[in-house]
Amino acid sequence: MAEHLPAQPLPNWRRAVLKVGSNLLAADGGGLTPRHARALAAFIGDSHAQGRQVVLVSSGAVAAGRALLRERALPGDDLAARQALAALGQAPMIALWQSLSPRPVAQVLLTHDDLRHRRRYLNARATLRELLLLDVLPVVNENDTVAVDELKLGDNDNLAAIVAALVDADLLLIASDIDALYDADPRRVPSAVPVPHVSTLTAEVMAMAGGSGSAVGTGGMHTKLEAAVKAGAAGVPTVLFDGRNTETVAALAAGQLHGTLFDAPRSRMQARKYWLRHAPAAPGSILVDDGAARALAGGRASLLPGGIVGADGEFHRGDMVEIVDVTRRPVARGLSQYGAAEVRRLAGRHSSAIDAVLGYSYGAEIVHRDDLVVLAEVHS
Known part of the structure; x- marks a missing residue:
């Protein structure tokens, strides 16, 4: 463990996203190795034993795919070739993590479109939430096989930051082959000094980053800083550490970091509530009775169909909608799991009747409490 990186406490966390780069998984002779994994x-296992949840964002599929073709003429390095290698390598990459995990491993392939479109965003969010409830280890990767330009632009550092916001993580951990952010590239400047704590990601800090340092990866220090910026905007602090150092990794389970901590400018809850409060709303609203209005005003309840009176206007699954009482006074707003027509059919029903009424179900809640912000206090 590097002497110039003394231990510092990890931020408190219950749910984290761990990003592992391909340079930690690629074997010297090609393929994947469990050496650092x-x-x-x-x-991850120790964290689960402590009652915590981890979502893994793992690179390595392209390197694994290339190894499967080592006895054949390898394809070129254009986008289509790398997509083919990623498709080949997904299975061995998932098999590697399953061989090391006592819990079931689930593969989740995403593109940025899945996270930009609100309905697909809710689908991905619901799937990951359910996997965590089932005590499964989700292994997320970009769906390189169908991506157009995301393979280079949507590197897994940035994908991990987006996933951290998606699952309401408390912490983003980036395992790399470098032990910290340095004030210059330590491979070229021997006198470079590590930076253990970054309170604000200024232009000067961003300028410390260089390009990719790995032949098998798609990102470098710059993408890690970009990821820290994205995660910080969602209220999620980021830590960067040496994933090759077993003592450094073991110290994480004890709440100690030997690496760089990037603060978030505001708390996760503050960032999410701010977004929910100010994101554009659809031209529609959900009407609730007095009991539901009071429950929502408490800030800890989801909106269930039984408290709904009706719906005004038109909105779709995943839209931001206003929730109003019978006098049309705004009570809350949030992401609706159901469209306006579905909400009207479910109004006043019990959650257990959703499947029978619609023939399908997106969950018991019309608006989940994690996707809702209170706008007004409601008195009895």
Whole structure:
């Protein structure tokens, strides 16, 4: 463990996203190796034993795919070739993590379109939430096979930051082959000094980053700083550490970081509530009775169909909608799991009747409490 990186406490966390780069998984002779992944998997296991949840964002599929074709003429390095290699390598990459995990591993392939479109965003969010409830280890990767330009632009550092916001993580952990952010590239400047704590990601800090340092990866320090910016905007602090150092990885389970901590400018809850309060709303609203209005005003309740009186206007699944009482006074706003026509059919019903009424169900809540912000206090 590097002497110039003394231990500092990790931020408190219950749910984290761990990003593991391909340079930690690629074997010297090609393919994948558990050499560094074993300690990282042990950290995940220790975290689960402590009652915490981890979502893994893992690179390595392209490197694994290339190894499967080592006895054949390898394809070129254009986008289509790398997409083919990623498709080949997904199975061995998932198999590696399953071999190291006592819990079931679930593969989740995403593109940025899945996270930009609100309905697909809700689908991805619901799937990951359910996997965590089932005590499964989700292994997320970009769906490189169908991506157009995301393979280079949508590197897994940035994808991990987006996933951290998607699952309401408390912390983003980036395992790399470098132990910290340095004030210059330590491979070229021997006198470079590590930076253990970054309170604000200024232009000067961003200028410390260089390009990719790995032949098998798609990102470098710059993408890690971009990820820290994205995560910070969602209220999620980021830590960068050396995933090759078993002592550094083991210390994480004890709440100690030997690396760089990037603060978030505001708390996760503050960032999410701010977004929910100010994101554009659809031209429609959900009407609720007095009991539901009071429950929502408490700030800890989801909106269930039983408290709904009706719906005005038109909106779709995933839209931001206003929730109003019978006098049309705004009570809350949030992301609706159901469209306006569906809400009208479900109004006043019990959650258990959703499947029978619609023939399908997106969940028991019309608006989940994690996707809702209170606008007004409601008195009895």
